[in-house]
Amino acid sequence: MSVVGTLPHLASSLSPPTALACEVLPTAQPGQTRLRVGRFEVTLVDLPGAQRFRSAWRSHYGTAHGLLFVLDSSDLARMEEARKALSRVLSHPDVSGKPLLLLANKQDVAAALLPCELIERLALERLVNENRSPCRIEPCAAAGPARSTLQGLRWLLRAAAERSPLLPATRSPMADPSPRTARGRLPARRDPPAQGEDDQDGVGKMGEHRAARRLLPQVRAPRPQQEWAGLEGAAIAFPSSPPLPAQEESAKGPGRRKRKVKVRKKGPGQPSLAEEPDRAGGGGDSRASSAVGLLAPNRVGQEEPLPPGMAAPHPAQGMKKKKKKKIKNKIKSQEPAAEQQREEVSSTFDLYRRAMLALKMRQEQRKQPSAIAP
Numbered sequence: 219m220s221v222v223g224t225l226p227h228l229a230s231s232l233s234p235p236t237a238l239a240c241e242v243l244p245t246a247q248p249g250q251t252r253l254r255v256g257r258f259e260v261t262l263v264d265l266p267g268a269q270r271f272r273s274a275w276r277s278h279y280g281t282a283h284g285l286l287f288v289l290d291s292s293d294l295a296r297m298e299e300a301r302k303a304l305s306r307v308l309s310h311p312d313v314s315g316k317p318l319l320l321l322a323n324k325q326d327v328a329a330a331l332l333p334c335e336l337i338e339r340l341a342l343e344r345l346v347n348e349n350r351s352p353c354r355i356e357p358c359a360a361a362g363p364a365r366s367t368l369q370g371l372r373w374l375l376r377a378a379a380e381r382s383p384l385l386p387a388t389r390s391p392m393a394d395p396s397p398r399t400a401r402g403r404l405p406a407r408r409d410p411p412a413q414g415e416d417d418q419d420g421v422g423k424m425g426e427h428r429a430a431r432r433l434l435p436q437v438r439a440p441r442p443q444q445e446w447a448g449l450e451g452a453a454i455a456f457p458s459s460p461p462l463p464a465q466e467e468s469a470k471g472p473g474r475r476k477r478k479v480k481v482r483k484k485g486p487g488q489p490s491l492a493e494e495p496d497r498a499g500g501g502g503d504s505r506a507s508s509a510v511g512l513l514a515p516n517r518v519g520q521e522e523p524l525p526p527g528m529a530a531p532h533p534a535q536g537m538k539k540k541k542k543k544k545i546k547n548k549i550k551s552q553e554p555a556a557e558q559q560r561e562e563v564s565s566t567f568d569l570y571r572r573a574m575l576a577l578k579m580r581q582e583q584r585k586q587p588s589a590i591a592p
């Protein structure tokens with residue numbers, strides 16, 4: 219499995235590896251980090267964030283199984299630039315639908331925005347809805363513990379695996395991304411890659427500034443270990459057997475729809491939240507699960523020219539009324555699917571918001587007794 223993106227402090231934060239079951243594997247390619255995380259072997263490709271290097275990012279999109287975007291949460295002046303860069307990446311045909319882990323870095327800086335604030339500032343909810351990419355946001359700091367980063371990475375690997383259920387559990391050719399990074403280097407700070415995850419792709423940074431980075435992880439073939447058997451291994455393998463896009467699926471009858479729903483239920487976001495309740499309060503994570511797993515990046519790309527919200531092209535001029543009517547019905551049939559997808563993605567963010575709200579309420583409750591006391 220390969221992931222494109224940046225894991226700022228991952229390397230350093232991953233050691234000692236034992237607790238998080240993450241192991242750094244030897245890497246021959248500069249600018250790449252290989253990790254074994256649980257059953258996955260992942261190659262992280264570090265993509266430089268400077269403006270002049272960004273055009274090279276896209277050469278990794280096709281082989282990447284997931285995206286890691288490292289954001290300087292304290293650089294408020296460049297937040298809009300980061301938003302635009304992230305939007306451009308996610309809307310790329312070879313990226314749309316692939317899971318995104320957004321690392322809200324530099325949380326140790328007082329001015330840093332919290333994940334919940336970043337969701338708003340980056341219009342993250344709309345962004346992931348539009349591009350059908352499951353999303354999770356994790357707070358982190360280079361010098362801080364790697365726990366949340368690793369949890370995020372694990373989620374990313376699971377999400378990548380789940381969106382490619384047809385893939386074989388063996389290593390796929392896609393898993394071997396060539397080191398095309400414009401700037402083949404590992405960030406000095408991030409040393410060895412996290413353990414326990416296998417990344418093959420790179421890491422990417424956003425922007426010329428150091429504020430934002432983008433990582434596109436490529437999930438290499440997962441190891442056929444027992445625990446990983448089946449789904450996850452396959453999922454990571456390869457993006458080249460494209461599932462039907464959401465729109466087509468909804469128009470293809472109950473069989474397809476049924477499958478889509480199944481994938482949604484297994485969406486990466488929801489289960490993760492349940493599995494890692496500790497993160498809800500303090501971790502500040504959010505994720506979006508949806509039918510993304512069934513979306514082929516290329517297909518999404520084909521739909522890209524259509525403006526958001528437009529489900530089908532206008533019928534050609536001179537088309538008869540009957541034909542128009544048919545198309546109209548088709549659009550209608552697609553609406554519920556799109557709506558449902560939006561709801562699912564939104565719901566993951568809502569979970570995050572609710573967790574933050576609950577946390578605030580608890581804090582308020584704690585304050586009250588002391589305020590009453592003399």
Ligand SMILES: Nc1nc2c(ncn2[C@@H]2O[C@H](COP(=O)(O)OP(=O)(O)OP(=O)(O)O)[C@@H](O)[C@H]2O)c(=O)[nH]1
Pocket residue numbers: 226265266267268323324325326327358359360361405406407423424425426427428429430431
């Ligand atoms: N306070 C603080 N500083 C950080 C953190 N992460 C990185 N930095 C600092 O931010 C600056 C840029 O870090 P780099 O790792 O070089 O950034 P980069 O994204 O690799 O830079 P490019 O690859 O050129 O895009 C350095 O001075 C780091 O020390 C963090 O979590 N907290």
